[in-house]
Amino acid sequence: MxxxxxxxxxxxxxxxEEVVPLEAGRIKMxxxxxxxxxxxxxxxxxxxxxxxxxxxxxxxxxxDVTQIMNITDVGHMTDESSAEAVDKMQLAAGxxxxxxxxxxxxxxxxxxxxxxxxxxxxxxxxxxxxxxIPEMLELTRALVAEGHAYESEGSVYFDVQSFPAxxxxxxxxxxxxxxxxxxxxxxxxxxxxxDFSLWKQAGPGRLMKWDSPWGEGFPGWxxxxxxxxxxxxxxxxxxxTGGIDLTFPHHEDEIAQSEGGAGHKVIxxxxxGGHLRLKxxxxxxxxxxxxxxxELVERGVDPLSFRYLTFQTRYRSEMDFSWEALETADxxxxxxxxxMVEWAPAAxxxxxxxxxxxxxxxxxxxxxxxxxxxxxxLNELVSSDAVPDGEKYALLASWDAVLGLDLERxxxxxxxxxxxxQALVDERDAARAGKDFAQADELRxxxxxxxxxxxDGADGTKIRPRD
Numbered sequence: 426m427x428x429x430x431x432x433x434x435x436x437x438x439x440x441x442e443e444v445v446p447l448e449a450g451r452i453k454m455x456x457x458x459x460x461x462x463x464x465x466x467x468x469x470x471x472x473x474x475x476x477x478x479x480x481x482x483x484x485x486x487x488x489d490v491t492q493i494m495n496i497t498d499v500g501h502m503t504d505e506s507s508a509e510a511v512d513k514m515q516l517a518a519g520x521x522x523x524x525x526x527x528x529x530x531x532x533x534x535x536x537x538x539x540x541x542x543x544x545x546x547x548x549x550x551x552x553x554x555x556x557x558i559p560e561m562l563e564l565t566r567a568l569v570a571e572g573h574a575y576e577s578e579g580s581v582y583f584d585v586q587s588f589p590a591x592x593x594x595x596x597x598x599x600x601x602x603x604x605x606x607x608x609x610x611x612x613x614x615x616x617x618x619x620d621f622s623l624w625k626q627a628g629p630g631r632l633m634k635w636d637s638p639w640g641e642g643f644p645g646w647x648x649x650x651x652x653x654x655x656x657x658x659x660x661x662x663x664x665x666t667g668g669i670d671l672t673f674p675h676h677e678d679e680i681a682q683s684e685g686g687a688g689h690k691v692i693x694x695x696x697x698g699g700h701l702r703l704k705x706x707x708x709x710x711x712x713x714x715x716x717x718x719x720e721l722v723e724r725g726v727d728p729l730s731f732r733y734l735t736f737q738t739r740y741r742s743e744m745d746f747s748w749e750a751l752e753t754a755d756x757x758x759x760x761x762x763x764x765m766v767e768w769a770p771a772a773x774x775x776x777x778x779x780x781x782x783x784x785x786x787x788x789x790x791x792x793x794x795x796x797x798x799x800x801x802x803l804n805e806l807v808s809s810d811a812v813p814d815g816e817k818y819a820l821l822a823s824w825d826a827v828l829g830l831d832l833e834r835x836x837x838x839x840x841x842x843x844x845x846x847q848a849l850v851d852e853r854d855a856a857r858a859g860k861d862f863a864q865a866d867e868l869r870x871x872x873x874x875x876x877x878x879x880x881d882g883a884d885g886t887k888i889r890p891r892d
Contacts, residue, residue, distance in 0.1 A: 431486055431791045433479065433664075434741060436672060436695040437594055441793050444483065444694065446663055452483050452490045453662035455654040455692075456548065457671055460497040461532035465539050466715040467731060467746065468701040472668040474732060475698035475740050475794075477545040479666060481827045482790050491862075493657045494548035495650060498529035498555050499633055499643060525633050526555070539718040542728040544829035546881050549862060552653045554644065558635050560652040561644045564686050565623045565637075573685040577614030579626030579640045585619045588681045594695060595673035621678050623648050647678040651686065660687040669697045669741075699743045716746070724748075729830050730755035736796035736828075758830055761821070764807065765836040770822070771815030778811035779820055786820075790827055799827075826878075837889050846875065846888060854885045 431444040446452050456476040459465055480490050521528065537547070554561075565581055568574040573587045585591045585599060592598035602619045610621060622645035627634035634641045654662065660683075667676060676695065683691040700707045703714045721728050734754040738744040775783065782802060789798040803824065806817055818836075825832045842850070853868035869879045872888055880887040 431483060431488075432793050433694060433696050434793050435693075436697050437692075442694065444663070446488065447661055447693065450487070450489060452488045452664060453658040454480060454483075454490055454492045454664040454666065455650070455658060455662065456492060456494040457650060457665075457667040457675070458494040458496050458548075458551065459532075459536045461529045461536060463532060464717055465536050466717050468707065468715075469668075470539060470543055470545075470718070470731075471701045471735055471744065472666075472698050473540055473545050474543060474735055475696070476666040477829070478740070478794055478796070478827070479664065479696060480546065481829060482794060485787070485790065485827045489866075491658070492546075492548045493550050493552065493654060495653050496529070496533055496551050496553045497649065498526070498533070498553050499649070529553075529555070539728075541884075542718050542722075543732050544729050544831070546829075550657055550860070552657060554649040554653075555633070557649065557653050557656065558644065560656050561648045562624070562637055564648060564652045564655075564682065567686045568623065568682065571685060571688075573681075574623055575616065576639050579642060580612070580614070580622055581624040581639055582615055582620040583623055583678065583681060583685070584616060585621070585681065586617055588685055590684070591619075591681055592677065594680055595677045597673050597677065621645060621647060621674060623682070647675055648682060650675075650679050651682040655683060655687070655691065660689070660691055662692060664694045664696060665692045666696045666698075669699055672697055698740045699738075701744050701746055703746045721751070726751060726755045727758060730758045733758050733800075733828075733830055736800050739797065740794055758832075761807070761830070761832055762835045765818055765821060765832055768814035768818040768836075771813065771819045775816050775819065776812070778809065779806075779813075779816040782806050782809070782812065783820055783823070786824055799824075803828075833889060842877075842888055846872065846877065850886045850888060857881075857886075 432441050433444055434440070435442045444452070454476075456473070459469065476492070476494070480492050483490050523531070533551075541547070565574065568583065569576070569581065572584070574581055574583050592601070599617070599619055612622070624637055624639060624642050625645060626639070627641045627643055631643070634643050654665070665676070665679075672695075680692070703716065706714055718728050718731075721731060730751060731754070734746075734751055735744065737750075737754075782805065786799055786802045789795045789802060792798075803821070806812060806820055809817070812820075821832050849868055849872055853865050853872070856862075856864040856868060869886075872879050876890060877888045878890070880889075
């Protein structure tokens with residue numbers, strides 16, 4: 426049953442708002458994806474866990490969610506302020522003796538594996554920047570034609586003074602931005618120091634470059650998300666997610682480009698997540714405190730336990746990471762799975778006590794993803810004398826659609842699908858691979874009618890009995 430009461434903090438309005446979809450029952454969502462020139466660390470992955478949690482929570486309420494996540498395989502970054510600068514992808518290629526596209530393929534595969542390990546459901550489409558240069562050029566031409574952009578010495582810049590709403594997301598209005606601000610490009614030929622690049626002239630020796638009406642060059646950092654989000658979701662969609670560090674300049678500039686090109690508001694809600702810190706410092710390569718998923722495995726920690734750990738801090742807050750806290754989370758997740766083995770699923774419906782807990786859990790999730798409260802309710806359920814064991818199993822199995830902790834792993838270890846079920850799974854995987862999402866949805870419905878829970882994993886469709 427659809428319960429349209431999900432509330433999220435909208436960075437644009439600076440308020441917690443009810444999610445009101447543009448199309449009844451459906452949510453279109455874009456997630457800023459990885460720049461694939463190095464391995465992702467836990468700080469990066471906390472941001473992608475937020476996007477996954479938003480999607481799971483909306484699906485838990487009954488919405489049909491379409492999620493797009495870009496793959497940035499052109500290594501342009503904000504510090505690449507001149508045509509002579511070398512992009513991060515090219516530097517990685519030189520260090521490892523691989524081509525830029527080989528670097529991108531290597532780290533894309535690693536990212537998807539790490540994301541799957543912490544329970545992040547695959548996006549419906551992963552558009553790559555290098556495969557969408559025509560769309561970026563088309564949007565850039567449109568912005569020039571509309572008077573929002575101009576060419577200078579082979580590069581094209583967005584004219585921020587042409588967009589009066591600039592600064593609405595971050596609060597960094599033009600009056601507040603002075604020359605030399607750390608997030609602004611410094612380049613000759615710009616009309617205003619806050620103008621940002623849509624297309625940049627390729628310097629000598631640059632490997633990743635394309636033809637354009639302004640000569641050989643490469644796209645600016647921000648243009649890819651505007652071009653690809655609107656290609657796959659249209660010029661109006663519901664939610665855009667990302668880390669708080671992307672609010673400015675990336676998302677501010679994205680709004681200017683998208684709305685400048687479309688002529689109207691494109692994105693209804695912006696949801697941003699806080700940083701992950703280790704010993705008081707933001708986890709980042711530059712801080713030298715990077716922790717990766719394989720290190721968790723080496724220590725005997727289930728990567729899904731990191732997911733559980735993140736639930737103990739509100740997503741918009743900075744979160745402190747410690748190995749001690751992670752090991753405690755790991756113990757709890759494994760304990761819950763063992764308890765599920767002990768409890769037989771309930772054959773009948775839920776009693777009053779279980780129903781009350783279910784309502785409280787759903788309300789916590791719907792209240793701007795209050796996962797710390799949801800964990801408290803989970804612990805109340807496990808220790809409750811008023812809820813029979815079978816109903817505990819049924820509730821945890823239901824809630825795991827949001828939690829994503831694979832709580833039934835041990836309880837269902839001996840279950841095998843029938844030949845008919847497996848045939849439908851194979852057919853659905855083929856439909857998804859062919860991007861026939863209507864057929865994939867129909868096959869999902871057929872599997873659900875057979876009493877199965879259907880989950881999208883990195884290696885295809887997963888099914889298991891539904892209580």
